[in-house]
Amino acid sequence: MSLTRHLSRGRDFARTAGDHAADMFAPLALIGRGLRRHADWAKGRWAATPKERRGPTLFLTLAALIGTALLPHGPLFAVVALMASAAWVGRQPKAAAEPAPDVAAVKLAALYAALTPYLAGPEELGSPYRPDGEIKDVFHSWEFDPLGRLTALELSYPVWFTDTEPAARARIEQVLQGKAGRGREYRFDWDEESNRLRLTALAPLSTGIAAQPFVTSPGEIVLGFTDSDGSHRTIPVVQDGVPAQQPPVVWRTGPRSAEPHLLILGGAGTGTSSLLRSVALQALPYGDLVVIDGAGTGEHACLVNRPGVHTVETSLHGALAALEWVAKETERRLTVLNAARHHGIAAPEDATRPLWLMLDHPTELSELAQAEGRTDPQDLLETPLRHGRAARVTVVFADDAEARDRVSATVRSTCRARVVLGPTTPEAAAAALGAPLDIAPAARTPVGRGYARVGAAAPVRLQVPATVDPLDEEVSPQLRDAVIALLPHRDTRIEAPAPSAAPAA
Incomplete structure (x- = not known):
């Protein structure tokens, strides 16, 4: 009993001593908390002060301290005032900040609630x-970026959901x-066998690639650049002033x-x-060019009188004359090439050198021709389009997306390399490219952003290299100089070698 009594008295003494110590050091803790808050306030004010005002602020502070030190009992009064202010500021402990809500949980809950009306089934099916x-x-897995945006999600959907119907898929993808966030592009991977859907936010393509010489073979045209999944190779480029390797979207032209x-x-x-302009x-360097500017905006005036450029036409009369010449030139080339093959001799260079016909907004000329009762310029494209591959004649047809219905059936059926640029919808992109798009387009896109489809391949994302009009003084001088450096001169023309003679029959 004596030992138990002594232990109990020891505990009481320790508790009493602890309470006395706490009471004794409470003022020190109060003042220390206030001094810390004063220091935090001073740091915040210093960080918020502009750099050009920090010097005068520091000078005035030092002057006030020196003036206080020179006053009778000034340092003592300053210390007392500081301690009193610290005790007042530190009298209440800082309230604990409420924990921030889990961004992932909040966004996933909202997403689940939005999907419920479309994926909920009969109650008896659970x-x-x-x-x-x-x-x-x-929701089986998900990822968020540092900004709290959803970047990846894998979810399962009920077995009764009609995942084979495009309309049903489109509703879920839209939700x-x-x-x-509609400011990014998303790829949707539907796994119909396991009833799972994977969403992936695609990283934006680089817009820092300007016009420059590309490492390609003759006949290969770089339409732009895509992500690593859209190309099987990379080429060296200068991106934002730094050498880099980027996967290109290559369009192969020529007789094969x-x-x-x-x-x-x-x-x-x-x-x-x-x-x-980039294609031109x-x-x-390897071919000749005929340009028809149907919009008449002068976007291609930089090509006028350049070596290899036959003509740049902006009027209906000039466009019709140029197109008639291209049609006759195609027929002439076919005749010369057939005669060379028949006699087993090499074809002349004027029949083998590539000829490019570039048309910018030709449907506007078609409307003008219809109003004047003249020949539709698109009718004159029949021969170059049908026989251009054999005659080494390539047609590039660019027009407004809203004018797609006014583009002739011959153009739509023979142009198997296609590009759609700018904001679009999955339905409009599928109609323009001739194949469904497995990517949800973004609501806003930079200049030159779109999708490309070459032949029967799947559509891929595309960023066109910045090839500005060098005569436009409102654009960056660096971009204009890059285009000017690529404009052809007499010494940049590359003569195509004549093909070897075919063996005699």
């Missing part, structure tokens, strides 16, 4: 999508894109090409004329 359902039952002609669709300001600058 649908995993219901008002009181659990997210973990349908997912709306909740994840399965896609001898190109169709470009896009709205105003989306980069269709920029892509035409790549084609001119």
